[in-house]
Amino acid sequence: xxxxxxxxWASILLLLLxxxxxxxxxxxxxxxxxxxxxxxxxxxxxxxxxxxxGRYGCTTCRKMHAEVFTDPGLRERLNRDFVLAYVDxxxxxxxxxxxxxxTTEMQYATRNRxxxxxxxxxxxxxxxxxxxxxxxxxxxxxxxxxxxIVEGHYEGMxxxxxxxxx
Amino acid sequence: MRAALVLLLLGALVGExxxxxxxxxxxxxxxxxxxxxxxxxxxxxxxxKHLAISAQTVAAVWEDNRSGDPQVYVALKRHGQVDxxxxxxxxxxxxxxxxxxxxxxxxxxxxxxxxxxxVHARLLQDGSLSPSSRLSAAAASHVSLASLxxxxxxxxxxxxxxxxxxxxxxxxxxxxxxxxxxxxxxVEAEGTRTPVQFPSLAVNEAGLCIAWEDRRAGHTRLxxxxxxxxxxxxxxxxxxxxxxxxxxxxxxGSGVTRVSLASFGADEIVAAWMDxxxxxxxxxxxxxxxxxxxxxxxxxxxxxxxxxxTEPHYNPATAGNPAGHxxxxxxxxxxxxxxxxxxxxxxxxEWSEDFSPEVASGAGEQTHPxxxxxxxxxxxxxxxxxxxxxxxxRLWYSYGAPRP
Numbered sequence: 247x248x249x250x251x252x253x254x255w256a257s258i259l260l261l262l263l264x265x266x267x268x269x270x271x272x273x274x275x276x277x278x279x280x281x282x283x284x285x286x287x288x289x290x291x292x293x294x295x296x297x298x299x300g301r302y303g304c305t306t307c308r309k310m311h312a313e314v315f316t317d318p319g320l321r322e323r324l325n326r327d328f329v330l331a332y333v334d335x336x337x338x339x340x341x342x343x344x345x346x347x348x349t350t351e352m353q354y355a356t357r358n359r360x361x362x363x364x365x366x367x368x369x370x371x372x373x374x375x376x377x378x379x380x381x382x383x384x385x386x387x388x389x390x391x392x393x394x395i396v397e398g399h400y401e402g403m404x405x406x407x408x409x410x411x412x
Numbered sequence: 413m414r415a416a417l418v419l420l421l422l423g424a425l426v427g428e429x430x431x432x433x434x435x436x437x438x439x440x441x442x443x444x445x446x447x448x449x450x451x452x453x454x455x456x457x458x459x460x461k462h463l464a465i466s467a468q469t470v471a472a473v474w475e476d477n478r479s480g481d482p483q484v485y486v487a488l489k490r491h492g493q494v495d496x497x498x499x500x501x502x503x504x505x506x507x508x509x510x511x512x513x514x515x516x517x518x519x520x521x522x523x524x525x526x527x528x529x530x531v532h533a534r535l536l537q538d539g540s541l542s543p544s545s546r547l548s549a550a551a552a553s554h555v556s557l558a559s560l561x562x563x564x565x566x567x568x569x570x571x572x573x574x575x576x577x578x579x580x581x582x583x584x585x586x587x588x589x590x591x592x593x594x595x596x597x598x599v600e601a602e603g604t605r606t607p608v609q610f611p612s613l614a615v616n617e618a619g620l621c622i623a624w625e626d627r628r629a630g631h632t633r634l635x636x637x638x639x640x641x642x643x644x645x646x647x648x649x650x651x652x653x654x655x656x657x658x659x660x661x662x663x664x665g666s667g668v669t670r671v672s673l674a675s676f677g678a679d680e681i682v683a684a685w686m687d688x689x690x691x692x693x694x695x696x697x698x699x700x701x702x703x704x705x706x707x708x709x710x711x712x713x714x715x716x717x718x719x720x721x722t723e724p725h726y727n728p729a730t731a732g733n734p735a736g737h738x739x740x741x742x743x744x745x746x747x748x749x750x751x752x753x754x755x756x757x758x759x760x761x762e763w764s765e766d767f768s769p770e771v772a773s774g775a776g777e778q779t780h781p782x783x784x785x786x787x788x789x790x791x792x793x794x795x796x797x798x799x800x801x802x803x804x805x806r807l808w809y810s811y812g813a814p815r816p
Contacts (some may be wrong), residue, residue: 346450
């Protein structure tokens with residue numbers, strides 16, 4: 247399982263200062279929120295969070311929107327069991343980090359070294375970052391990641407071991 | 413074989429010398445005070461114009477939260493002074509962001525920024541600020557400035573009834589002693605339903621040039637337009653970045669963002685931006701040179717060199733001067749932590765090898781450069797330093813004397 251630098255992700259509790267009204271498009275029929283709203287909701291509900299770093303018009307994002315996020319089972323699973331956050335990696339939308347700093351979604355992505363889109367970061371119900379996946383992910387992979395967290399397997403085994411199980 | 417190796421090494425040494433020979437940086441000066449817990453500086457104005465030189469004065473503008481809320485500050489250093497002046501607060505209101513600055517004559521400067529959802533401007537003269545004036549008529553942000561002699565121009569984005577407009581105006585002295593937007597016009601009269609972002613403005617004797625991020629094509633492209641003067645309409649937008657697509661049915665082209673323009677020579681323009689055309693390596697820094705004030709641009713050129721080519725690059729800034737010098741600065745973390753990097757045309761009219769000034773590299777994060785070139789070709793550099801990405805920040809300035 248990739249080890250994330252927790253200090254970089256600890257600033258996940260954010261306060262959105264100035265939404266522009268239009269955000270780069272997350273997939274339709276999913277309850278994607280701003281990072282601020284999602285972090286607040288996830289903390290209050292004790293739900294895991296999926297943070298999606300996307301880019302407006304990004305090729306692989308569009309492919310996943312058309313071929314992966316359209317799966318009814320995945321949509322139901324993510325909408326029901328996760329709080330969903332979306333960050334536009336080229337946006338000037340402002341957010342405030344837990345340390346009080348005001349920055350933009352783009353700078354937040356840069357600081358966390360999100361090189362490509364889509365990139366997905368999965369958080370535990372305790373809002374601890376568990377793993378990051380970049381690039382195209384299949385329906386089956388996304389479902390496995392969700393199952394690994396929702397069913398609590400993350401507490402007992404690395405993701406790679408879970409995925410290798412027959 | 414041995415001779416070839418020697419030649420190769422000599423070539424590498426000569427190449428490195430050629431790059432680092434552009435400027436000689438001597439030390440650095442703090443701007444705006446020491447790093448303090450909970451205080452974070454930002455240099456993220458449209459076009460990255462945070463530094464300007466007028467006569468004997470260098471001025472730096474930034475945003476930080478020293479007061480508890482984000483506000484805009486400026487500091488000055490006159491030639492011969494050892495340090496920058498204490499920060500002077502430029503903005504008011506509850507929050508202010510993304511300031512920019514342009515030089516006028518006689519140690520005077522135009523300042524613009526976003527404040528509480530509108531765009532404002534002030535004149536800085538003899539260390540004093542004029543009254544603040546609001547430039548925008550509706551919700552607005554992402555203001556950019558450019559100047560030519562005593563004339564300053566501003567561009568910003570404005571949203572009315574769900575439509576986005578790029579507005580351009582000349583800034584003229586107002587009755588209150590400040591700056592007022594005169595002859596405001598839209599680059600495209602009908603606006604767009606999709607967002608426009610971070611315009612950058614440049615001006616020279618051949619007119620005004622504006623470039624921006626545009627999403628009307630379903631992904632972000634850089635568009636550019638030119639106007640012969642402030643009274644004339646802007647040309648229909650043209651593509652600035654070359655884009656490549658057709659990898660599959662979902663591909664609309666390579667990603668681009670954050671363009672910076674600067675005028676150089678009599679009527680030329682340098683444009684630089686972040687460009688993902690290299691595939692999985694993240695953003696590269698690409699540029700194009702414009703003639704006739706930006707009425708036409710040449711082909712896209714990769715600015716940075718092969719070392720570090722597999723790493724992403726961020727925050728490009730441009731500067732030029734009437735003598736014909738121009739430079740592009742950016743940051744990347746090819747050495748682990750971020751450093752500031754520079755490139756400019758060499759004698760062969762090619763982008764030099766990347767050069768990271770010692771003052772703006774090494775331990776910690778050195779990011780978000782802003783640059784200005786004085787008439788003699790001296791390079792003024794402003795940037796942010798942090799011990800860690802989430803640590804308190806501080807601003808540094810350094811002057812690079814042109815090597816003979």
